Amino acid sequence: MNNPGTPLLEMRNIKKNFFGNQVLTDINLTLREGEVIGLVGENGAGKSTLMRILFGADMIRETGGYGGDILINGQKVQFNSPFEAIEAGIGMVHQEFSLIPGFAAKENILLNREPKKPNLASRIFSDRLDTLNQNEIDEGAETAIEKMGVHIDKNMVISDMPVGHKQFTEIARELSKDQLKILILDEPTAVLTEKEAEALLESIRGMAERGIAVIFITHRLQEILAVCDRVVVMRDGYIVNESAAKDTNVKEITRWMVGREIRSETESSKTEDNHADAKTILEIRRLWVDMPGEIVRNVNLDVREGEILGIGGLAGQGKLGIPNGIMGLYEAGGQVRFDGQDIPLNNPRKCLDSSFAFVSEDRRGVGLLLDESLEWNIAFPAMQIQNKFLKEYFGGLIKWRDEKAIEEITKQYIDELAIKCTSSKQKAKELSGGNQQKVCLAKAFALHPKLLFVSEPTRGIDVGAKALVLDALKRFNRENGVTVVMVSSELEELRQTCDRIAIVSGGKIAGILPASESLENFGALMLSQVK
Amino acid sequence: MTEKKGLGALIRQNSVSLMFVVICIICIPISGLSPSYLINEIVTRMGRNAFLILSLLIPIMAGMGLNFGMTLGAMAGEIGLILVSDWQIVGIPGMVLAMIISVPISVLFGLFCGKILNMAKGREMITSYIISYFMNGAYQLVVLYLMGSIIPIKHSSIKLPRGYGVRNTVSLLSMRQKLDNLVAIRFWGIKIPVVTFIIIFLMCLVIVWFRKTKLGQDMRAVGQDMAVARDSGINVERTRIISIVISTVLAGIGMIIYLQNMGNIATYSSHSQIGMFCIAALLVGGASVEKASIGNVFLGIALFHTMFIVAPKAGAVITGDSMIGEYFRVFVSYAVITIALIMYETNKRRAKSAVGAELEKAQLEEESR
Numbered sequence: 001m002n003n004p005g006t007p008l009l010e011m012r013n014i015k016k017n018f019f020g021n022q023v024l025t026d027i028n029l030t031l032r033e034g035e036v037i038g039l040v041g042e043n044g045a046g047k048s049t050l051m052r053i054l055f056g057a058d059m060i061r062e063t064g065g066y067g068g069d070i071l072i073n074g075q076k077v078q079f080n081s082p083f084e085a086i087e088a089g090i091g092m093v094h095q096e097f098s099l100i101p102g103f104a105a106k107e108n109i110l111l112n113r114e115p116k117k118p119n120l121a122s123r124i125f126s127d128r129l130d131t132l133n134q135n136e137i138d139e140g141a142e143t144a145i146e147k148m149g150v151h152i153d154k155n156m157v158i159s160d161m162p163v164g165h166k167q168f169t170e171i172a173r174e175l176s177k178d179q180l181k182i183l184i185l186d187e188p189t190a191v192l193t194e195k196e197a198e199a200l201l202e203s204i205r206g207m208a209e210r211g212i213a214v215i216f217i218t219h220r221l222q223e224i225l226a227v228c229d230r231v232v233v234m235r236d237g238y239i240v241n242e243s244a245a246k247d248t249n250v251k252e253i254t255r256w257m258v259g260r261e262i263r264s265e266t267e268s269s270k271t272e273d274n275h276a277d278a279k280t281i282l283e284i285r286r287l288w289v290d291m292p293g294e295i296v297r298n299v300n301l302d303v304r305e306g307e308i309l310g311i312g313g314l315a316g317q318g319k320l321g322i323p324n325g326i327m328g329l330y331e332a333g334g335q336v337r338f339d340g341q342d343i344p345l346n347n348p349r350k351c352l353d354s355s356f357a358f359v360s361e362d363r364r365g366v367g368l369l370l371d372e373s374l375e376w377n378i379a380f381p382a383m384q385i386q387n388k389f390l391k392e393y394f395g396g397l398i399k400w401r402d403e404k405a406i407e408e409i410t411k412q413y414i415d416e417l418a419i420k421c422t423s424s425k426q427k428a429k430e431l432s433g434g435n436q437q438k439v440c441l442a443k444a445f446a447l448h449p450k451l452l453f454v455s456e457p458t459r460g461i462d463v464g465a466k467a468l469v470l471d472a473l474k475r476f477n478r479e480n481g482v483t484v485v486m487v488s489s490e491l492e493e494l495r496q497t498c499d500r501i502a503i504v505s506g507g508k509i510a511g512i513l514p515a516s517e518s519l520e521n522f523g524a525l526m527l528s529q530v531k
Numbered sequence: 532m533t534e535k536k537g538l539g540a541l542i543r544q545n546s547v548s549l550m551f552v553v554i555c556i557i558c559i560p561i562s563g564l565s566p567s568y569l570i571n572e573i574v575t576r577m578g579r580n581a582f583l584i585l586s587l588l589i590p591i592m593a594g595m596g597l598n599f600g601m602t603l604g605a606m607a608g609e610i611g612l613i614l615v616s617d618w619q620i621v622g623i624p625g626m627v628l629a630m631i632i633s634v635p636i637s638v639l640f641g642l643f644c645g646k647i648l649n650m651a652k653g654r655e656m657i658t659s660y661i662i663s664y665f666m667n668g669a670y671q672l673v674v675l676y677l678m679g680s681i682i683p684i685k686h687s688s689i690k691l692p693r694g695y696g697v698r699n700t701v702s703l704l705s706m707r708q709k710l711d712n713l714v715a716i717r718f719w720g721i722k723i724p725v726v727t728f729i730i731i732f733l734m735c736l737v738i739v740w741f742r743k744t745k746l747g748q749d750m751r752a753v754g755q756d757m758a759v760a761r762d763s764g765i766n767v768e769r770t771r772i773i774s775i776v777i778s779t780v781l782a783g784i785g786m787i788i789y790l791q792n793m794g795n796i797a798t799y800s801s802h803s804q805i806g807m808f809c810i811a812a813l814l815v816g817g818a819s820v821e822k823a824s825i826g827n828v829f830l831g832i833a834l835f836h837t838m839f840i841v842a843p844k845a846g847a848v849i850t851g852d853s854m855i856g857e858y859f860r861v862f863v864s865y866a867v868i869t870i871a872l873i874m875y876e877t878n879k880r881r882a883k884s885a886v887g888a889e890l891e892k893a894q895l896e897e898e899s900r
Contacts, residue, residue, distance in 0.1 A: 083764055098762050100755045111752060112763040116745055128746040288890045298894045331884060333891050 006074035008033045008213050009054075009182055015067035016049055016060070023049050024237045027068070031182065036204060036214045038224035038245065041234035042257055042314070047217055050234070051184050055092050056085040072181075089181035091174030093188055095316075097166050099158045105165075106141030106154040109173045115140060144176035147210075149203045150196075164196040171203070183207065184215045189223060201227045219314060219527055221250045233257055251520070258491070258523040281305040281483055282451060287334035289318070289325025296321035297507035299334075303451075308477050308484040310498030310515070312491050314526055318507040319487050320361060323453035327351050327358045329366070338451065352385045357449035359440045361456035361487070363433070367440040370429035374421060377428050377439050378413060379406040382446045413442035417472050434465025441472055452476070455487045470497050491522055547870055548817045551834040555841065562844035569840060571721045576836040577829070578711060578727040579792040583785035584809045584828045585734050586778050590655075591823045592747070593774035594754025597810045597868075600644040600659035600775065604782025605802035606670045607636035611783070612790055613674070613701055613798070617684050621705035623713065626791055633783035640666065641779035645772030652757070656820070656872075663806060674798055697798050707794035727788065734781075735825050750774055754821070804861075811835060811864040820875040838863065 007030040014027040024046045031037060041047050052059060053066045056079025060066055070077050072088055079085040082092075099108045107114075115136035122129035141154040152165045152172070161169070167188055174183055185204075189197040197220075204214055204227050216228060224231055225245050233241040233256040241256045282303035289296035296318040303309050313319040325332035328348035336343040344350050351358075360366035369377050382388040389406045390399045410424040417438040421431060428439060437457060444452055454473060458466040474497060477484045488494050494501050495515045502512045503525040510525045542549065559569070583601070590598040611629035620628055644662055651658040678684050679695030689701055711724035741747045752760040753770045761767045786805065790796055813823060816831020839860055846855035 082762070098759045100752050100759055102755045103752065107748070112749070112760075112765050114745060114748060122744075128744070128749070130745050131740075131743050132745060132748055286894065288894055290890055295890065297890065 006071075007031060008035075008073060010071040010074075011050075011054070011068065012071070013068040014050065014053060014070075016046075016053060018063055022237060024053075024066075027239055029232065029239070031213045031215065033181075033213055034208045034211045035230070036208050036216060036228045037230045037232055038228035039215055039217045039232050039234065040219070040221065040224060040253060040257055045234040045257075046237040047234055048186070051092065051186065051215070051217070054085070055090060055184065056080060056082050058082075086177065087179065089179045090184070091177060091180045091182070092184040093167070093170045093174060093186060095186045097170060099166060099169060101159040102157060104155050104157050105152055105161070105169045105172070106137050108158060108169055109141045109144050109154070109176050110137055111173065113176075140176055141172070144172040147175045147206075148172050149206045150199045164192045167192060168196075168200075171200075175207070180212060182213045182215065184217070186217045187219065188216075189218055189220055197223065221253050221527065224253070225250065254523045254527070255520060258519045278304040278306055281339055282485075283335075283337040284322075284326070285335040285337075287322070287325060287332060287336065289321040289330050289332040291318075291321040291324050291330040294318050294321040294324070295507050296325055296332075296504075299504075299507075299509055301502060301509055303483060303485060305483055306477070306481050307499045308474070308486060308497055310494035310501035311485065311487040311504060312489070312494050312501055312522070312526070313504035313510075315489060317504050317526075319489075319504040320455060321507070322504070323358060323455050323485065323487055324360075327356065327453060329360075349385075352381070352447075355447075355450040356453065357381075357444040357447045357451070358453045359437075359444050359455060359457060361459060363436050363440055364429075367443075368428045368436060371427060373425045373427060374414070374419070374431075374439060375406045375410045375424050378410050378442045378446050381443055386447065388446075409446060410442075413438075413445065417442055418468060432461075432465075434461035434469070437461055437465065437469055438472070441469065441476075445476055448480070449482060452482055452484045453487070454484060456489065457486065458488065458490065458493060466493070473497060491519070544819075544874075545817050546874075547815055547867055548830065548834065551815050551838060555834060555837045558838065558841040558845040561848055562841040563848065564841060564844055567720045569837070572840050573833055573836055574721055574723060575711075575792070576839075577832050578724045578731070579789050580809065580812065580832055580836075581731045581828060582734060582788050583782060583805065584813050584832065585731070585738060585825070586781035586785050587809060587813055588738055588823050588825070588828070589741070589750070589774050589781075590778045591818070591821065592742070592754055593750040593771055594757070594821065595648060595771060595774060596656040596659075596820045597813070598659055598775065598778050598782075599656060599663050599806050599810065600640075600648075601778060601782035601809065602663035602802050602806040603640035603644055603666050604633075604637045604779040604784075605786040605805050606666065607633040607640055607779070608783040608786030608790070609796055609798070609802060610636060610670075610673070612703065612706075612787060612796060613678070613684075613689065613697060614682075616701060616703060616705065617686050617689050619686070619705075622709045625706050626710060626787055629787050630784050633787065634780055637780040637783040638776055641776030642772060644779065645775035648775060649768050649771055667803060670802075671799065699798055701796040701798055703790060703793075703795050706791050708792055710788065710791050727792075730788070738825060746770070746773065807864050807868070808835075811867045814867050814871040819871060819878075 009029075009031040011027060011029040014024055014029075015022075016024040027046075027050060039047050039050075049060075054070065058081065061080070077088060079088070100111065103111070115133040116127070116130035117133045118127070118130050122131075138154065145152060145154060148168065148171055150168050152168045156165070158166060158169065171185070171188065174180060189200060192200060201223060204216065207214055216224065218224060225248075228245045231243050231245050231248060231253060232239055233253060235257060280302045284299055284301040287296060287299040293316055299322060301322075311319045311322060321330065324330050325345070326336055326343070328346050328351055332345045334345070336345060338354055338356070341354065343354055364370060369380065372380075379389050383390060383401070387399075389402045389409070391402045392399055407424055413419065414421065414424060419431070419435050419438045419442070421435065428436060431439065441454075441457070457469050457473065461469070470493060473484060473486065476482055486494065486498060498515050500512055500514055501522070503510045503522060505526055505528050510528045513521060513525070586601055586604065587598055590596065608629070611631075611633035614632055615625045615629040644659060647662060648655045648658055673682075675696045678697050679690050684690045684697065689697055691698055708724075711727050714725040716723045716725055742751075749760070749765050749770050752763070752765060753767050757767050786802070789805070790801065812831040812835040813827055814831070815835045816827035816829070818824070818827040818831070842859045843855065843857070846852065846859065
């Protein structure tokens with residue numbers, strides 16, 4: 001369907017930065033009528049941001065807009081809201097469902113576009129009192145479902161539906177819009193069974209035949225090859241490669257995605273595994289965690305004493321669920337044994353009593369007392385859990401805070417971790433992100449844990465702070481013999497820091513590799529069980 | 532398995548209603564009241580309260596919970612009645628005029644309440660409850676100080692002797708049960724206020740019809756998921772305000788129907804507990820914070836008021852003190868509302884932990900394969 005002339009959609013030199021952090025650079029993308037392109041890339045490569053720009057998301061405007069031009073049928077457009085994008089014929093199926101749970105499929109398909117009949121009251125007051133035309137709603141929903149080519153029950157209520165049907169309801173809703181020309185599907189097959197995914201691919205082919213252009217985002221590369229005309233690979237905010245789907249293969253795409261192949265692969269990673277014969281200190285058996293968006297299923301994992309174990313994987317695959325579940329922040333089940341002792345789940349206090357410490361990925365929410373001083377932030381858990389920094393009077397009847405000891409330890413950590421602050425009495429919320437992260441680490445260090453969970457320690461902090469944080473972790477591990485479990489989305493940083501890296505995919509451990517393993521193998525594991 | 536679970540869930544969801552059925556079954560024989568007296572009382576109270584309680588349904592549909600702010604509508608209705616009785620307009624025309632006066636006041640109150648509730652999303656119930664206290668102060672200012680001094684009040688039977696302010700009780704003798712008696716059929720000693728019931732029936736039809744309108748559909752969408760509704764282009768804030776305005780206006784009209792049956796206004800207290808009793812009755816009828824039907828309204832009135840009628844008698848028979856009835860009335864109302872609120876939260880939590888249980892089950896299944 002590559003007819004010459006102006007393309008349906010053209011994106012020219014799209015740039016976007018978030019507060020000085022360049023996330024998209026010179027993106028050029030064209031899309032013709034009836035064309036299906038696959039957009040792939042690691043998390044954080046910029047796919048979602050690019051689609052948000054195209055869809056006129058509020059969040060883009062609120063963060064200072066974007067650079068470059070978007071042309072539809074050769075006409076320059078600028079969407080000030082998703083509604084304008086919809087009006088111009090763009091439809092988007094988001095990763096999170098946007099459905100009313102108590103409504104039937106047909107009501108959701110035609111939500112706020114219901115066919116209506118005027119009546120006496122609506123003539124007097126307003127057209128919002130029009131009665132809904134149930135027959136036409138039925139018809140409209142049926143037509144849309146037919147267009148999609150995958151059968152779903154239009155009368156079924158969303159909350160009773162299997163998750164795949166919810167996805168199809170969303171797609172049918174987009175198809176029911178007459179003006180639809182471009183459909184963006186953001187990981188639509190993530191929640192589908194194999195059969196459903198096939199049906200969807202078939203449906204995408206049908207849409208393309210009818211002239212609808214599709215942008216298909218997925219981590220399942222096989223699907224891209226099966227249905228797309230072209231593959232566009234993004235990495236670190238650039239389009240690194242564009243190729244006809246028939247000319248490439250999964251391995252090649254993986255390499256483009258993970259990239260950095262030119263650099264010698266093992267230069268910065270730890271090479272030897274020092275703890276191969278150390279005893280197993282933490283045993284995780286059949287762990288499940290109900291952390292929304294990061295569900296963990298049936299995880300078995302052994303951690304050796306004194307090592308740094310990395311947990312990596314794509315976002316939403318469950319890597320964050322593992323520490324959060326063990327530490328009792330989300331509902332979990334299964335067995336966790338530490339040093340020969342069973343650790344009860346769903347009980348944060350027990351974990352802390354067993355000398356676990358956790359540096360949460362949610363710094364501001366879970367990690368810090370934002371309105372309190374650094375001293376308080378660093379000393380509080382140790383004081384609360386281990387009765388440190390307390391002076392006892394009358395044989396322990398009255399406990400008094402030992403302000404001096406608190407100040408000393410805080411100053412010690414400020415020096416050690418190079419925390420930039422005006423004094424140890426400064427409030428935590430006044431620090432920059434990187435320094436807040438260091439305070440979180442200091443807080444965990446002050447507990448003198450035997451096992452330290454660190455979740456996304458470098459998220460949202462700059463390069464200099466990153467190196468410091470990782471160094472501090474390594475030193476803490478080496479000098480105190482503390483076992484560290486580090487969860488991170490950045491493979492490169494795991495490879496620099498950890499002894500072994502477990503990759504989580506589809507809520508399960510897909511495999512454990514030494515840090516020196518090639519990037520390609522890590523990439524393959526990450527995508528292995530994506531669902 | 533599922534059937535057993537279904538039955539358990541059914542009992543749990545209707546535990547409040549079932550509790551009242553049990554109380555009524557125990558108390559009716561003890562009270563020694565004749566069936567015809569009992570039925571007559573229930574019919575009267577049905578006519579008196581149904582319209583008021585129906586006014587609660589629309590905010591529940593819009594996901595705003597139980598509208599304690601209906602008290603505001605009740606105040607508007609009272610203001611209308613006070614003015615009309617001062618103007619000496621009697622009977623049905625007086626009632627109609629009072630309703631006409633109450634509507635714009637209710638709309639203003641509703642807009643005000645709706646705007647505030649939009650600022651307190653997710654905490655509508657406690658906010659509307661406190662607003663009703665706050666507005667009670669404004670109402671007292673109007674009735675106690677402005678009426679007679681700025682708003683002309685002529686008749687000394689209404690005005691306080693000091694020259695301004697309204698008396699504690701305003702007699703509605705000229706309107707007393709005029710609507711109920713317009714066409715009243717007596718049936719084995721049971722008086723049926725036909726016109727009142729027709730009005731209530733029409734109101735039910737309007738609510739059924741309303742659910743099928745675009746606005747009703749929007750309200751249901753907003754009630755279930757504000758973010759999704761907003762993404763689809765529904766004006767969430769406006770829809771929520773409209774639902775509160777409609778509720779307040781209906782509460783104002785309902786209050787006038789209620790007071791014509793009572794025959795007098797307790798100027799400073801009639802409205803203060805009406806919200807609570809209406810909400811309690813609705814909950815007793817099996818409604819919850821997020822779901823209520825017309826059937827809940829009538830079942831609720833029947834059960835709640837049967838208890839009111841028989842409990843004092845039964846209390847007097849058992850303890851020799853009839854005051855126990857009034858005590859019971861207030862105590863039970865608060866208890867019912869508390870139980871409903873707790874159940875709302877536990878059901879939410881139960882739904883949440885169900886996800887975890889499902890995960891565990893899926894895992895076990897996988898292992899056994």
